[in-house]
Amino acid sequence: MIKLYQLHPSGNCYKVRLLLHQLGIPFETVETNISAGETRTPEFKAKNPIAKVPTVELEPGVFLAESNAILWYFAEGTPLIPSDKLERARMLQWMFFEQYSHEPYIAVARAWIAFYGVPPGKERELEERIQKGYAALDVMEGELKKRPFFAGERYSIADIALYAYTHVADEGRFDLSRYPAIRSWFERVQAQPRHLRLSDAVPPATR
Template sequence: MYTLYDFLPSGNGYKVRLLLNQLGISYELVEKDIVKGETRTPEFLNLNSNGRIPLLQLENGECLAESNAILMYLAEGTPFLPDEKLLKARVLQWMFFEQYSHEPNIAVVRYWMTHGGPDEEQQRQLPSKMQSGYAALDVMEKQLSQSDFLVGGKYSVADIALYAYTHVAHEGNFDLSGYPAINAWLLRVQSRPNHLLITDRK
């Protein structure tokens, strides 16, 4: 059985739990509170020297880190990842976009807002983070105005990767009211079988 080390409020961890649930894969959940430094202990660093969640421990004891790498591993050979070479590359394109343009802004501001911030330094960074977050949403809106899902018109791990922090963007004071295509997509993702809320353990 897989073991998933996770912090429930994390969108990165949520991606993995959502896919596991939708694939019907059983796993053991081990919660690690990143705020309390529980991923910085020698024991955890021995599993992941980068000291981050999510971390998926495979049945043979090996560990796989980085949320989108875990998604790709789990999705291989399933309907959540296209077989066709270009479509698979487009899934990766959106997942790289999520980590480079979306998560560093939308997820970071959400974390600030839900963990007692922003502090003085974060306040200085906030306008730039908000601007970049909205720019990422604009890119998604353009694509989703042309297609029900991000790649090939079919639900994939690209959608899971970007849904995770988009559906809680309001917790970072991002206003999604001007994004009709994104809002329709959020409802489509939520209506998928075996959907999981971000606060759900399994």
């Protein structure tokens, strides 16, 4: 069975749980204590040299890392990746935007504020991250005024990638009340078949 090395509250790990559940792919999870350095051991780095979760074990000894690459792997050949070439590239555009211009600000602010505390001396850096996080939300709001989902007319893995940390951005003190188009999109994402919430326990491994 697919094994997901994860930290449950991580949005990056939630992306993978949400997709696997929506696709009806059974999986089990291995909770990984990042704070205790469990991703930095030689044993873990043999699974994923980048030393991060999520990491999936596809079959014994075969690993794949980076949340958005994992989404791609499982969604290939399903309606969650657009069949049109340009829409597919646009989907990837928004997934790279998520990792470069969104996650480092919104996810890190949430991690510091809601989980780990702001590291000493990083108060000014937190303010910068919040400012850049709002810039990412502004971009998303503008897009969602124009189309229902990031890759076009249909829900895709770009929506999963961006939903993961955006819908809990308030835990990083982001005020989402100013973003009506984003909040409408939350409802469309949550209305998809077999939606799973971030806080939901891992579903039983049944199709």
